[in-house]
Amino acid sequence: CDEPSGEGVNVFGFFQPKFEYNQNEGIDDSNTFNFNRARIGAMGSIPYDFSYYMVLETSPSKNNGTPYLLDAFVTYSRYDFARLSFGSFKSPISLELNTPCHKLHTINRSRVVEQLATPDRDRGFMVLGGADTTLFQYSLAITNGTGLFQNDDNKRKDYAARLVTNPHKNLKIGASYKFGKATAAVDGMPEDERTRYGADLQYKQGAFMLQAEYLYAKDVGSYTTGGGCGEPIEVHQGDIKRDGMFVMGMYKFQNNLQPVLKFEYFDSNKDVDSNTEYCTTYGLNYFFNDWTKIQANYVYRAEKEKEIDNDIFMLQVTVKF
Amino acid sequence: CDEPSGEGVNVFGFFQPKFEYNQNEGIDDSNTFNFNRARIGAMGSIPYDFSYYMVLETSPSKNNGTPYLLDAFVTYSRYDFARLSFGSFKSPISLELNTPCHKLHTINRSRVVEQLATPDRDRGFMVLGGADTTLFQYSLAITNGTGLFQNDDNKRKDYAARLVTNPHKNLKIGASYKFGKATAAVDGMPEDERTRYGADLQYKQGAFMLQAEYLYAKDVGSYTTGGGCGEPIEVHQGDIKRDGMFVMGMYKFQNNLQPVLKFEYFDSNKDVDSNTEYCTTYGLNYFFNDWTKIQANYVYRAEKEKEIDNDIFMLQVTVKF
Amino acid sequence: CDEPSGEGVNVFGFFQPKFEYNQNEGIDDSNTFNFNRARIGAMGSIPYDFSYYMVLETSPSKNNGTPYLLDAFVTYSRYDFARLSFGSFKSPISLELNTPCHKLHTINRSRVVEQLATPDRDRGFMVLGGADTTLFQYSLAITNGTGLFQNDDNKRKDYAARLVTNPHKNLKIGASYKFGKATAAVDGMPEDERTRYGADLQYKQGAFMLQAEYLYAKDVGSYTTGGGCGEPIEVHQGDIKRDGMFVMGMYKFQNNLQPVLKFEYFDSNKDVDSNTEYCTTYGLNYFFNDWTKIQANYVYRAEKEKEIDNDIFMLQVTVKF
Numbered sequence: 001c002d003e004p005s006g007e008g009v010n011v012f013g014f015f016q017p018k019f020e021y022n023q024n025e026g027i028d029d030s031n032t033f034n035f036n037r038a039r040i041g042a043m044g045s046i047p048y049d050f051s052y053y054m055v056l057e058t059s060p061s062k063n064n065g066t067p068y069l070l071d072a073f074v075t076y077s078r079y080d081f082a083r084l085s086f087g088s089f090k091s092p093i094s095l096e097l098n099t100p101c102h103k104l105h106t107i108n109r110s111r112v113v114e115q116l117a118t119p120d121r122d123r124g125f126m127v128l129g130g131a132d133t134t135l136f137q138y139s140l141a142i143t144n145g146t147g148l149f150q151n152d153d154n155k156r157k158d159y160a161a162r163l164v165t166n167p168h169k170n171l172k173i174g175a176s177y178k179f180g181k182a183t184a185a186v187d188g189m190p191e192d193e194r195t196r197y198g199a200d201l202q203y204k205q206g207a208f209m210l211q212a213e214y215l216y217a218k219d220v221g222s223y224t225t226g227g228g229c230g231e232p233i234e235v236h237q238g239d240i241k242r243d244g245m246f247v248m249g250m251y252k253f254q255n256n257l258q259p260v261l262k263f264e265y266f267d268s269n270k271d272v273d274s275n276t277e278y279c280t281t282y283g284l285n286y287f288f289n290d291w292t293k294i295q296a297n298y299v300y301r302a303e304k305e306k307e308i309d310n311d312i313f314m315l316q317v318t319v320k321f
Numbered sequence: 322c323d324e325p326s327g328e329g330v331n332v333f334g335f336f337q338p339k340f341e342y343n344q345n346e347g348i349d350d351s352n353t354f355n356f357n358r359a360r361i362g363a364m365g366s367i368p369y370d371f372s373y374y375m376v377l378e379t380s381p382s383k384n385n386g387t388p389y390l391l392d393a394f395v396t397y398s399r400y401d402f403a404r405l406s407f408g409s410f411k412s413p414i415s416l417e418l419n420t421p422c423h424k425l426h427t428i429n430r431s432r433v434v435e436q437l438a439t440p441d442r443d444r445g446f447m448v449l450g451g452a453d454t455t456l457f458q459y460s461l462a463i464t465n466g467t468g469l470f471q472n473d474d475n476k477r478k479d480y481a482a483r484l485v486t487n488p489h490k491n492l493k494i495g496a497s498y499k500f501g502k503a504t505a506a507v508d509g510m511p512e513d514e515r516t517r518y519g520a521d522l523q524y525k526q527g528a529f530m531l532q533a534e535y536l537y538a539k540d541v542g543s544y545t546t547g548g549g550c551g552e553p554i555e556v557h558q559g560d561i562k563r564d565g566m567f568v569m570g571m572y573k574f575q576n577n578l579q580p581v582l583k584f585e586y587f588d589s590n591k592d593v594d595s596n597t598e599y600c601t602t603y604g605l606n607y608f609f610n611d612w613t614k615i616q617a618n619y620v621y622r623a624e625k626e627k628e629i630d631n632d633i634f635m636l637q638v639t640v641k642f
Numbered sequence: 643c644d645e646p647s648g649e650g651v652n653v654f655g656f657f658q659p660k661f662e663y664n665q666n667e668g669i670d671d672s673n674t675f676n677f678n679r680a681r682i683g684a685m686g687s688i689p690y691d692f693s694y695y696m697v698l699e700t701s702p703s704k705n706n707g708t709p710y711l712l713d714a715f716v717t718y719s720r721y722d723f724a725r726l727s728f729g730s731f732k733s734p735i736s737l738e739l740n741t742p743c744h745k746l747h748t749i750n751r752s753r754v755v756e757q758l759a760t761p762d763r764d765r766g767f768m769v770l771g772g773a774d775t776t777l778f779q780y781s782l783a784i785t786n787g788t789g790l791f792q793n794d795d796n797k798r799k800d801y802a803a804r805l806v807t808n809p810h811k812n813l814k815i816g817a818s819y820k821f822g823k824a825t826a827a828v829d830g831m832p833e834d835e836r837t838r839y840g841a842d843l844q845y846k847q848g849a850f851m852l853q854a855e856y857l858y859a860k861d862v863g864s865y866t867t868g869g870g871c872g873e874p875i876e877v878h879q880g881d882i883k884r885d886g887m888f889v890m891g892m893y894k895f896q897n898n899l900q901p902v903l904k905f906e907y908f909d910s911n912k913d914v915d916s917n918t919e920y921c922t923t924y925g926l927n928y929f930f931n932d933w934t935k936i937q938a939n940y941v942y943r944a945e946k947e948k949e950i951d952n953d954i955f956m957l958q959v960t961v962k963f
Contacts, residue, residue, distance in 0.1 A: 009332045009642050011651045011684055015696055015714050017729035017765070032794035033765040033786050035730070038711050040684060040696060042332055042361060044642055046612045052640045054336055054361060056379060056388070058698060058711045060730075065791050067388050067698070067709050069359050069379045072336050074613065074640040086638050087338035088356070088381075123338070123354040144354050149386050152353035291688045292716065317728055319694045319716040321651050321686055330653045330963050363653055363682060365963055367933045373961045375657055375682065377700060377709070388709050390680050390700045393657050395934065395961040407959055408659035409677070409702075444659070444675040465675050470707050473674035 013040035013055070014102040014320040023309040035059045036316060037101050039070065049078040068148065070121060085126040088148055092126065092139035092162040093117055093176035095200035095213045096246070105211075105250055105258075106281050107297045107316045111266040112244025116196060116217040118224065119147030122158065130164075137164040145180040145194075156181040156191065174200040176215075185222035185237055192221030207252045214245040225268070241270040250285075258285040278302040291320045334361035334376070335423040335641040344630040356380045357637060358422050360391065370399040389469065391442065406447040409469055413447065413460030413483040414438055414497035416521035416534045417567070426532075426571055426579075427602050428618045428637045432587040433565025437517060437538040439545065440468030443479065451485075458485040466501040466515075477502040477512065495521040497536075506543035506558055513542030528573045535566040546589070562591040571606075579606040599623040612641045655682035655697070656744040656962040665951040677701045678958060679743050681712065691720040710790065712763065727768040730790055734768065734781030734804040735759055735818035737842035737855045738888070747853075747892055747900075748923050749939045749958045753908040754886025758838060758859040760866065761789030764800065772806075779806040787822040787836075798823040798833065816842040818857075827864035827879055834863030849894045856887040867910070883912040892927075900927040920944040933962045 016036035023029055041055030052074045058067040073087030094117040096109050124143030130136050145158030158180030165173050176198035181191040200213035223240045224233055244266035252258040260283035267276045280300045287293045299312040337357035344350055362376025373395045379388040394408030415438040417430050445464030451457050466479030479501030486494050497519035502512040521534035544561045545554055565587035573579040581604035588597045603619045620633040658678035665671055683697025694716045700709040715729030736759040738751050766785030772778050787800030800822030807815050818840035823833040842855035865882045866875055886908035894900040902925035909918045922942045929935045941954040
């Protein structure tokens, strides 16, 4: 059928021009104008029970500036307790990963989420149920486990699940789990395994909100590092246990100013001492209107071993359409 | 003029998340979630006699995941018997190539069309006439012959033509022809030549449809292989003659289920024996509505010489907007 | 907020299929169908004082065929005398650079603008004031100076300014200035410097229009060449002074035919003789309607030293939506 679907196509997107000032240990500071995210896509409903969502990431600061298909899924939503999605989508683990990118309270996600809730998007099949108003919400996904760009090369799939309960109107408690096997990075070895556990909570009281999240990761055979803050991704051989968490509080004043304070740590190897990184983010958000905001973040990065100059100041405008 | 054109811009597209299970001769089977096509674009009319069409392919499984401009043409349509298009568009040869990708009856096109009706898209100038309701329809194109990505490096162009006649309301018979010259792949040789002939028919009777198509290719100087099923394209020196065909039947039941059966062969060198490939596709399509369908295909690939394990099972959802 | 912004999203774009015939000194002539620009994007207003603009370049003839984010900026426009833009945008220097690409009077910009008004787009912050109807219009920009793809690697920014005065309803006079410092291309040297001056005028009388523009460039430490006409960009060490100009006249007849005549020269090194290039463009534009036009250009390229065969004929259709 060449007619557009009954309810029309909605074009949507958002982009985030940013100014960033970096301390660089040993050399001069630098600053640059760049982009965080820059997305454009289409979504809509198809009577009676289908919907679709397709969005491209076009930021020059992601994927070497080459645009790519980010989320693209079709959803069958006849049953609210079991909606089915097929395509590419965010992994259903972690509170902060599942906060939409244009609604994040700090400019960057926390380091533990960037490092351990990977791949942030994957291809496969998902079942979802519940809503913000129900006692429980859940998501279950079967995915390749190889992210957006690569096909799977074996019959093993990754399994991820997230359950959120809403015991009181002010409180949400979440639990996440993920398990996957992959072809061994070393020939002749048994398959590599990746396990993730997570727990999180969100408490809202009037204009105040508190979020906290803990993630634990156990990798057998091989593991990846990097990927966050523009670092390249590296695959390493060997077993590793890692964890980290963040606690974040914010208060939105009636003049639309919202100070944010976030503490986080990330232990990049639980069998080694003195490698834990601590980050404190001092943030100030200002909401011009429902579609436009500006965020200022000062990120103080503390090293356990020996303090180095690597703090960051960022100023970012988000415009949503 | 900064006003949008009189009749508005229509955003359109479709995408096809897919599950694929592959037999791999000699090693373990594998399966993966991937995407077939993922397209988004804009089209519209400009009073009184112009229209435009522009669409990007954004599938992570095409062109190494880098989006690219697929079709982009402007059409002058004052005269129904000679509409003029300028830009990039599908080559006007082959019945199956000219079936829109979201309306294909099987998930993949047949091998002979993927191998011989190349490049599937090209840049140049086209004249078209007629419609589904007229006795004749025709298309004539002058193109680079180098596909979507490369400029032509000489003054030779490719010429393609297709004529479809509709002698009875149930029957369409088509004929295709293409001829082009290119700079010789071997220095000092005369120019390389490519010739294509094709014949096809389509018969509809109520819920039943039959399609058949034959393509013949003669290459002098050099020829290309691959390009289908995700294989890389290779250029080879020498002359070659190749051909192939498919026959496909389907029946759409009132419950929106449509079984499909397709036989095809492809002879990759008519001067060599025992290289012909035979493919049988057992398909089942289900139409949720005019914009959403699911297709299951089992592709049995038979080798003349010695049977190997290379069958494929695919499950694909198409959502059109 | 997941609602679309109050005033809706406008999808817009344009594309330019082109036929080009090239003389090639020493070897056979060649011709090809290709694309000049092919853009698609979204723009809109957000009540009460914001607007956004985001557009992708998708032409297969730019950036090796890989689409990229071109302009993307958000504007705060409460005060007409000082609108603020943040993101990526055209450098506010040069009359011809700041003529929208789909409204150019010749198919290509002049060589001096392509070579000296670089990078044509940059990331940063801009202040603009005035309109076509006011006595003065101005733009002031602070940018990386590194173009659309690279982050800045130091604290130095580029400063660009443009002032246009409208002393008579038929006349506009413009002046442009740009200055930037960059990390030295040679280690241990002081920072490289780039300076640009420009002057231009536009005179309109009924159907007749005259434009003229002069640009002067002084580079200390290093400079770039290429970038125009599909040539690769090269960085060279050393100091250089370059300049050039164009004069262009056109007349639009009542039958929508518009002949254009353009003279230009470009001196690629003012300390060297006999390197100046002269170009004469004989153009004919025909406007089918407000959104569709066809342009024919014959470009005669004269060399001071020794005439070589390098003339170009181009035929281009522009369709805007």
